[in-house]
Amino acid sequence: MECALDAQSLISISLRKIHSSRTQRGGIKLHKNLLVSYVLRNARQLYLSERYAELYRRQQQQQQQQQQQPPHHQHQHLAYAAPGMPASAADFGPLQLGGGGDAEAREPPARHQLHQLHQLHQLHLQQQLHQHQHPAPRGWAAPPAAASPPSSPTPSSSPGFYRGAYPAPSDFGVHCSSQTTVLDLDTHVVTTVENGYLHQDCCASAHCPCCGQGAPGPGLAPAAGCKRKYYPGQEEDDDDEEDAGELGAEPPGGAPFAPCKRARFEDFCPDASPDASNISNLISIFGSGFSGLVSRQPDSSEQPPPLNGQLCAKQALASLGAWTRAIVAF
Amino acid sequence: MIPGIGTLTQDTLWCFSQVKGTIEFGTTEADIISTVEFNHTGELLATGDKGGRVVIFQREQESKNQIHRRGEYNVYSTFQSHEPEFDYLKSLEIEEKINKIRWLPQQNAAYFLLSTNDKTVKLWKVSERDKRPEGYNLKDEEGRLRDPSTITTLRVPVLRPMDLMVEATPRRVFANAHTYHINSISVNSDYETYMSADDLRINLWNFEITNQSFNIVDIKPANMEELTEVITAAEFHPHHCNTFVYSSSKGTIRLCDMRASALCDRHTKFFEEPEDPSNRSFFSEIISSISDVKFSHSGRYIMTRDYLTVKVWDLNMENRPIETYQVHDYLRSKLCSLYENDCIFDKFECVWNGSDSVIMTGSYNNFFRMFDRNTKRDVTLEASRENSKPRAILKPRKVCVGGKRRKDEISVDSLDFSKKILHTAWHPSENIIAVAATNNLYIFQDKVN
Numbered sequence: 001m002e003c004a005l006d007a008q009s010l011i012s013i014s015l016r017k018i019h020s021s022r023t024q025r026g027g028i029k030l031h032k033n034l035l036v037s038y039v040l041r042n043a044r045q046l047y048l049s050e051r052y053a054e055l056y057r058r059q060q061q062q063q064q065q066q067q068q069q070p071p072h073h074q075h076q077h078l079a080y081a082a083p084g085m086p087a088s089a090a091d092f093g094p095l096q097l098g099g100g101g102d103a104e105a106r107e108p109p110a111r112h113q114l115h116q117l118h119q120l121h122q123l124h125l126q127q128q129l130h131q132h133q134h135p136a137p138r139g140w141a142a143p144p145a146a147a148s149p150p151s152s153p154t155p156s157s158s159p160g161f162y163r164g165a166y167p168a169p170s171d172f173g174v175h176c177s178s179q180t181t182v183l184d185l186d187t188h189v190v191t192t193v194e195n196g197y198l199h200q201d202c203c204a205s206a207h208c209p210c211c212g213q214g215a216p217g218p219g220l221a222p223a224a225g226c227k228r229k230y231y232p233g234q235e236e237d238d239d240d241e242e243d244a245g246e247l248g249a250e251p252p253g254g255a256p257f258a259p260c261k262r263a264r265f266e267d268f269c270p271d272a273s274p275d276a277s278n279i280s281n282l283i284s285i286f287g288s289g290f291s292g293l294v295s296r297q298p299d300s301s302e303q304p305p306p307l308n309g310q311l312c313a314k315q316a317l318a319s320l321g322a323w324t325r326a327i328v329a330f
Numbered sequence: 331m332i333p334g335i336g337t338l339t340q341d342t343l344w345c346f347s348q349v350k351g352t353i354e355f356g357t358t359e360a361d362i363i364s365t366v367e368f369n370h371t372g373e374l375l376a377t378g379d380k381g382g383r384v385v386i387f388q389r390e391q392e393s394k395n396q397i398h399r400r401g402e403y404n405v406y407s408t409f410q411s412h413e414p415e416f417d418y419l420k421s422l423e424i425e426e427k428i429n430k431i432r433w434l435p436q437q438n439a440a441y442f443l444l445s446t447n448d449k450t451v452k453l454w455k456v457s458e459r460d461k462r463p464e465g466y467n468l469k470d471e472e473g474r475l476r477d478p479s480t481i482t483t484l485r486v487p488v489l490r491p492m493d494l495m496v497e498a499t500p501r502r503v504f505a506n507a508h509t510y511h512i513n514s515i516s517v518n519s520d521y522e523t524y525m526s527a528d529d530l531r532i533n534l535w536n537f538e539i540t541n542q543s544f545n546i547v548d549i550k551p552a553n554m555e556e557l558t559e560v561i562t563a564a565e566f567h568p569h570h571c572n573t574f575v576y577s578s579s580k581g582t583i584r585l586c587d588m589r590a591s592a593l594c595d596r597h598t599k600f601f602e603e604p605e606d607p608s609n610r611s612f613f614s615e616i617i618s619s620i621s622d623v624k625f626s627h628s629g630r631y632i633m634t635r636d637y638l639t640v641k642v643w644d645l646n647m648e649n650r651p652i653e654t655y656q657v658h659d660y661l662r663s664k665l666c667s668l669y670e671n672d673c674i675f676d677k678f679e680c681v682w683n684g685s686d687s688v689i690m691t692g693s694y695n696n697f698f699r700m701f702d703r704n705t706k707r708d709v710t711l712e713a714s715r716e717n718s719k720p721r722a723i724l725k726p727r728k729v730c731v732g733g734k735r736r737k738d739e740i741s742v743d744s745l746d747f748s749k750k751i752l753h754t755a756w757h758p759s760e761n762i763i764a765v766a767a768t769n770n771l772y773i774f775q776d777k778v779n
Binding site for chain 1: 420422423424425427448510511513529530557558559560562579612613614615616619669670672675
């Protein structure tokens with residue numbers, strides 16, 4: 001495809017569009033932003049594939065050292081699984097990383113490659129986070145297809161979306177690595193999802209009860225069919241079926257969620273941190289929402305858990321360890 | 331050539347008829363035409379603009395003296411349909427732009443149309459008044475009340491002719507039913523109901539009831555983060571009042587039968603063409619999004635418009651369209667720039683002619699295209715002030731893709747992407763078309779020999 005722009009420019013342009021749509025007259029256009037998010041996803045996949053190919057090459061050089069470690073380590077698996085990996089990202093099309101839709105994902109080689117990349121990414125995350133006590137989050141499993149209404153067009157046609165998390169040193173606290181805040185314009189409920197943890201958007205508060213819990217549990221899969229929003233004292237909803245009056249998925253073994261001050265969408269102030277990687281005006285629309293391609297394949301015995309997806313601006317991509325705080329406007 | 335039946339053979343020549351709108355530069359945004367629609371007889375032509383106004387043109391009676399000239403369209407009524415609003419709860423401004431106008435079939439002397447902006451649908455009654463009562467007993471000539479004690483005689487008021495006055499009154503307001511932006515309205519063939527569609531839901535209304543509507547399609551996922559597609563257009567079948575279609579941003583069309591269930595989330599038919607993997611690009615999802623869907627007059631076919639093509643589908647074949655027409659394929663290599671300047675998000679509409687033999691859609695540089703389904707011929711015409719002499723024949727235009735540019739051709743890089751024709755309309759039975767070019771409305775007719 002002839003394109004004068006590279007993936008990074010496309011990503012910046014797309015983010016700029018999403019950002020400017022917030023101030024557009026008439027409100028945020030859902031359709032346009034959905035389309036922009038597709039471009040974002042495609043560009044990001046291309047960028048990631050190139051990055052990971054580079055990482056893989058680096059990883060290959062360190063194979064010798066890691067052979068000493070216990071076999072259950074993830075990257076160990078990667079080292080021995082190397083043969084399946086292409087020599088470079090260019091070997092498979094830039095958009096084949098789950099971007100080609102379900103058809104390509106059903107092919108075992110593509111899925112295998114995807115799994116390889118996932119392992120690579122996990123390794124990179126671990127390298128980034130080794131200084132934190134907080135273990136690398138494994139993301140959360142997307143709600144199974146049964147959770148959606150059976151006739152919804154989404155389950156069978158969800159785009160293959162490779163999600164990656166970019167946790168990084170955070171100014172706010174160890175646990176606030178990456179977040180997505182969602183305002184549902186229908187029910188006026190604000191939800192924050194962070195690497196598989198569900199809690200109110202209260203991470204900005206230093207005395208958030210969640211912060212004191214220590215190492216949170218692993219990724220939490222919400223119960224099938226339940227809404228991942230909860231807000232005590234629910235205001236009236238437009239739809240009867242979206243009654244989120246009580247707490248939603250209380251994940252087994254997870255930390256109890258104390259209701260915190262609900263952050264109003266309008267009150268959200270961009271973080272004033274001087275951290276260059278903190279792109280406060282970033283808007284990630286549906287960044288963490290698309291169900292991972294692999295999680296939609298019921299016949300896959302090994303399902304690497306999809307990662308929490310975040311979208312980053314140019315600087316974030318450059319560092320790959322950027323902390324992002326995003327607002328999903330729908 | 332049979333009058334009234336359109337076939338785009340070499341005999342058909344399109345001529346300029348009229349243009350409405352101002353010529354001056356620096357168009358105010360409010361004047362940009364956002365929808366065009368003929369009524370069922372073709373006697374009336376309605377336009378809506380970004381400023382929330384509706385202008386209705388009426389075709390003048392053809393006089394016996396001027397057989398060579400068909401009736402012209404003159405302004406019949408102008409009214410402010412929608413005003414800008416502010417939703418205080420969500421801190422959102424609601425645009426007054428008229429997204430769609432749909433006429434109701436005429437059942438009495440008055441005309442009825444539906445007009446909608448992003449959130450509210452209104453039913454307008456347009457009626458004529460050419461008589462006025464005179465001779466009130468309790469009021470004087472100027473309308474002031476008379477002192478009853480001064481009244482000594484009684485008379486019966488009589489109706490006297492007056493200058494024709496056309497008044498538009500809002501008869502119904504259908505509000506507060508859509509969380510997302512309304513993109514379509516469609517009147518049902520039962521003339522009692524209509525539907526309104528936004529990005530995620532479709533509601534069914536009865537014309538008489540404004541405080542209630544039935545939700546018949548809801549594609550909002552339980553978790554909004556799993557949203558993958560939105561509804562882009564919807565239309566009722568022209569004859570079967572239980573059937574409708576809606577298109578999606580993923581390039582698919584669903585046909586639903588309201589008899590099957592109250593909530594039509596399960597489609598009866600699903601139209602999708604498999605994607606050509608060799609055409610895959612960053613922008614594949616954008617250009618496959620359907621911007622308009624229209625049933626043929628016969629009800630047998632549907633036509634869809636995406637960014638680069640128009641497709642005709644047979645209702646009986648779901649796996650691929652029966653015809654695909656390239657509107658401006660030379661833009662395929664320019665998608666990057668079109669994405670940067672937002673043109674890739676332009677929503678072009680498409681229309682059938684009265685006999686379903688020719689389809690028409692717009693493009694850039696004020697070009698519009700017609701495709702004859704029988705002869706497979708196509709033509710590109712331009713709506714411009716330069717070609718605006720009365721009855722001037724429109725010369726076909728051609729875009730040069732590469733290599734040597736011939737004298738009359740225009741190169742792709744010279745196209746003016748700010749001049750786009752998104753909205754067109756075709757008279758229901760004659761070869762008269764209305765083309766909206768930004769703030770101007772062009773009316774073209776075929777040459778009467």
